[in-house]
Amino acid sequence: QVQLVESGGGSVQAGGSLRLSCAASGYNYRDDCMGWFRQAPGKAREGIATLGGGSAFYADSVKDRFTISRDSAKNTLYLQMNSLKPEDTAMYYCAADRVLVFSCASRRLAAFRTWGQGTQVTVSS
Numbered sequence: 001q002v003q004l005v006e007s008g009g010g011s012v013q014a015g016g017s018l019r020l021s022c023a024a025s026g027y028n029y030r031d032d033c034m035g036w037f038r039q040a041p042g043k044a045r046e047g048i049a050t051l052g053g054g055s056a057f058y059a060d061s062v063k064d065r066f067t068i069s070r071d072s073a074k075n076t077l078y079l080q081m082n083s084l085k086p087e088d089t090a091m092y093y094c095a096a097d098r099v100l101v102f103s104c105a106s107r108r109l110a111a112f113r114t115w116g117q118g119t120q121v122t123v124s125s
Contacts, residue, residue, distance in 0.1 A: 002026040002114055004094045009119030016084050016123070022077040022094030022116055029096045030072035033104035035112065036079045038090035038121075045093070047107025049079060057105045062088075084123045091118040 008020040020036065033052030039045040048059045049068040056068050067080040077094055095112035103111040 004096060004114060004116035006092065006094050006116045006119040009092060009121045011122040011124065012084055014085055014123055014125050017082045018084065018121060020079040020081065020092055020119060024075045024096060028075050032096060032098045034070060034077045034094065034096040035107060036068060037093045037095055037109065040090040045109055047109060050104045050107050052104035053101035057107060059107065086123050086125045088121060089123050090121060092121050093118045
């Protein structure tokens with residue numbers, strides 16, 4: 001059974017940092033697209049960072065603050081989040097799928113069939 005499990009969320013003050021992890025089991029996604037998505041209360045889920053085809057793709061809202069990376073040996077995806085802002089407060093989800101690079105770059109939710117349960121990130125001012 002394919003499973004994604006996120007961890008690393010928590011509460012932090014503005015300007016702080018967190019690192020999220022997404023451990024995959026049941027399938028090795030080393031050659032596929034993996035990504036991070038988030039959903040704030042009352043808002044739609046959005047793709048903020050994806051990694052596939054050797055490239056990383058970021059939403060403008062997180063570019064230069066967040067870094068997505070992958071440890072293929074551990075089958076784990078990471079999201080290093082620096083300079084956090086209150087507007088980064090959301091539930092963060094990991095997703096993965098075997099998609100073409102242009103779909104990975106688009107960060108579209110519909111391109112991903114496998115999702116984790118999410119980890120909460122709260123940033124206070």
